[in-house]
Amino acid sequence: MRCSYYDAAVCRSCTLIEQPYSVQLERKERHVRDLLPGGVDWLEPVASAESGFRNKAKMVVGGSLETPTLGILDRAGAGVDLQGCGLYPPELAGVFETLARFVGLAGLVPYDVPSRRGELKNVLVTRSPDDELMVRFVLRSQEAVARIRKHLPTLLAEEPRLRVVSVNLHPEHKATLEGDAEIVLTDEQTLRMRVNGIDLHLRPRSFFQTNTEVAAALYRRATAWVDQIAPRTLWDLYCGVGGFALHAAAPGREVVGIEVSDEAVASAQTTAAELGLTSTRFAAGDATAFALGSHDVPDAVVVNPPRRGIGAELAGWLESSGVRHVVYSSCNAESLARDLAAMPSLRPVRGQLLDMFPQTSHYEVVTLLERA
Structure with missing residues (x-):
């Protein structure tokens, strides 16, 4: 590869x-x-x-509202965009651009690690074998939740494969992916992971192999x-x-x-x-x-x-x-x-x-x- x-x-x-x-x-x-x-x-x-084998993308959000990055942070804490990473299948990578636009639409200011300012820390995306998606926005606080709710219909219209959308609250400044509190914003609570003919239900904070x-x-x-x-x-x-x-x-x-x-x-x-x-x-x-x-x-x-x-x-x-x-x-x-x-x-x-x-x-x- x-x-x-x-x-x-x-x-x-x-x-x-x-x-x-x-x-x-x-x-x-x-x-x-x-x-x-x-x-x-x-x-x-x-x-x-x-390549293209991962069913989950764990994207650190950096950059700005106008030009957010989805990927990792460099040693200085600046965002490095990895939307074209070859580990993700096209069906999963295809949603990244829509999510990057949504960051600006909903006013989700990327969290800046060096200054400890901003709201949106990570975006976590999971794709099921049936090509359905779950998206989780990891936020510093509930400040932006109302804006996500307001603009959620636009996101769902642009990406009809979305089944579960949630907000994870991670107020602490620490090198962990998510916090303990989860707010599910969609009617559906689980993503169906069809494996060997069995529908395994995946909730936002549940583990599943990548x-x-x-x-x-x-x-x-x-x-x-x-x-x-x-x-x-x-x-x-x-x-x-x-x-x-x-x-x-x-x-x-x-x-x-x-x-x-x-x-x-x-x-x-x-x-x-x-x-x-x-x-x-x-x-x-x-x-x-x-x-x-x-x-x-x-x-x-x-x-x-x-x-x-x-x-x-x-x-x-x-x-x-x-x-x-x-x-x-x-x-x-x-x-x-x-x-x-x-x-x-x-x-x-x-x-x-x-x-x-x-x-x-x-x-x-x-x-x-x-x-x-």
Whole structure:
């Protein structure tokens, strides 16, 4: 993949872009194999499209009302426009110009980091497989919300693919993407992410993988392993919007999904109700606290933790629980290796690398653990 931004040293986020994609994939596979114990039956890696694979754009807003930039900030805090970034498919990038015009129309003064003045910090855009969009305006305060409401009909008319528009309030001056409060401005509250024939409902503050095609392959692989194990009871810890749990639901199987985000749980519950999955339930809570506080032990567990991994407490519980099988999906093979060392009775027997993040050193790996 060639990128004019990279060549001009404007953006260097794609750290592996100078390597042929086949080399990137080979080195990632070698990395994970070196980190994990031997004896794993490794399946062929799942490759991604080299460009245009992202379903989400996280655009920092800079510049001015007249000429806003959507992209990143340079070291001095000035906006760098990346609307032509090759990681975004044309269907997603096509909305950027409309949003840039809306910044001026609604008077959303870009937040200036050095002076700590202005209102609009970020614009977050998500595209569904059905080519529908969710847009979130991350603001410093509610000062501009009334203007966004006033001009929203114009935005919806110019971009009919928009289903969900919201404002996220992020008053603090800190290097984080969003705040805790969300104001949904449209009648529709969720974006439908159709994956493998299942409509996963995505609310504004819910997490979803950035590469839809590879995420679909990840869910298929995990489901195939779960079906081979055929557990009667299954926990999906760190379940998000329910991707693993909803795919693994089957007649006669009781599935419980646990996720700390109330919004994600509400999304998963909506899909479960639509599918009529009466034996699949979701609850909001901490995954480790749920496991340690439960009187029951399931036949199998799926874990999909953040980059830090599941940690010593949950790994210790899994080691001593008697659970026969664990499907561990990880976005950080180093924390996965640490967690595996903490539960030596659960040995990885199968594994697969899924390249969720081409042009970078990051990837997803899913492993099937079996009690020795």
